[in-house]
Amino acid sequence: MGQLVNGIWEDSWYDTRKSGGRFVRSTQTFRNWITPDGSAGPSGSGGFAAESGRYHLYVSYACPWAHRTLIFRALKGLTDHITISVVHPDMLSDGWTFDDSFAGATGDTLMGHRFLREVYLAADSQMTGRVTVPVLWDKQTGAIVSNESAEIIRMFNTAFDGITGNSDDYWPEPLRDEIEAVNARVYSDVNNGVYKAGFATTQNAYDEAAGELFSALDWLERRLADNRYLLGDRVTEADWRLFPTLARFDAVYHGHFKCNRRRLVDYPNLWAYTRELYQWPGVAATVRPDHYIRHYHYSHETINPYRIIPIGPVIDWSEPHGRG
Template sequence: MGQLVDGVWHDSWYDTESTGGRFRRSVTAYRNWITPDGRPGPSGKGGFPAESGRYHLYVCLACPWAHRTLIFRALKGLTEHIGVSAVHPNMLSEGWTFATDFPGATGDRLYGLPFLRDLYLRADPRASGRVTVPVLWDRLSDTIVSNESAEIIRMFNSAFDGLTGNGQDYCPAELLPQIEAMNERVYSNVNNGVYKTGFATSQEAYDEAVAPLFETLDWLEDHLSGNRYLCGPRITEADWRLFTTLVRFDPVYHTHFKCNRAWLREYPSLWGWTRELYQWPGVAETVRFDHIVRHYHYSHATINPHRIIPINPVIDWHAPHGRDGL
């Protein structure tokens, strides 16, 4: 995970020496919003109206943050309106690349660029910061709308409803306080918690991260034993934000990131809930375990220096989930 500094690429990993071994995620730089009429959203500038074919999504199929956007693209009927390019799962010294020698890696479908950083430089030749996915690109103004997944899924949830006629709302106003509270706890302790655990370079940092991770998983298990979804009987954004972490838990986070106090499949309610969301119409097609397993084990040389790809457990994701009675 390198970075650009004034338009120049630097192959530099996250600095954990200055943080006592603690992983700290970088803040995303592009925070504009697509809105129905192009007016400014909660942040950034305006000029990005919802239009078919105008926007393009750049993702890594292994990345849980990018996965959120693919799920909302599917759920909200946007597959015919927003194109997708998927990077290669290997993230090495050149960062994300558009190499195509892995099934599902599409190359850059818009410009034929070799590296994702070249897209950032197309938007700003003197760009500085981490080159991350997802990226929501505007073909008309030739720039990045957003690289913040939490905000991209909010756009997808409602901005294009007038175009698609899909009014399914995964962030209803009456549940927003509950959704936000759930998102905050899950993000800190689970979504980002697995990374804080896996990328820790000191015992103290690891212990600080892994304890709240499993405390939160225990709490979620108890919560879902009496609730169909995280915020009650209705599925919401909060569920999909948690799902993209949990679907990766047993294949990579448990062992590769040392989150190994328990397997996800040892939590009856969480395991059934994760399978239910996997089986949701259109969602399984967004999950690429080959990219997930390859990316994590091959790209993180500090964790797996010999880049050995494990065989992994055989998991039946289509087994009955048993959640219908809640």
């Protein structure tokens, strides 16, 4: 996971020395919004109107943050309106690349770049920051709209409704405060929690992160004992933000990130809930275990220096979930 510094690529891992061995995630750089009429959103500049065919999404099937955007692209009927490029699952000294030799990797179908960093440099030749997915690109202005997944999914949730006719709302007004509260704990202790455990470089940092992770999973298991979804009987953004982490848990995070107190399949409610979300129309096609199993085990040399790809558990995502 390298970075750009004043437009120059540096192959550098996260520095945990100043944080007591704790992994600290960087904030994202591009925070504009697509809106129905192109008016400015909550942050950034205006001028990004919802139009069919105008935007391109750069993703990795391995990355849970990018996975969110692929799910919303499918749920909201945007597959014919927003084109995509998929990077190779290996993230080595050059970061994400557009090598298309791995099944499902497409190359840069828009601009023909070799490396994802070139997309960032096309938007800002003096860019400083991590080169991450997802990236939402505006073909019309040659600019990055956003590389913040939490905001991209909210754009997809409503901005294109007038074009697609799909008015499904995963961030409904009456539930927003509760969604935000659930999102906050899920992000800190689960979505990012697995990384805080896996990338910890001291025992204390690992113990702290792993403890918070399994406390949160226990909390979610109890919550789903009485609710079909995290907010009751209606699936919301909170569910789709949690799902990518759960989908990767037993195959990757349990072993590779040492999140091994329990497996997902050891939580009856969470396991059935995850299968239900996987079986939701359009979602299964966004789940690529071949990409995420390869990516984590092959890319993280500090964790797996010999790059051994484990055989992993056999997971039957098509098993009936029994949740109604």
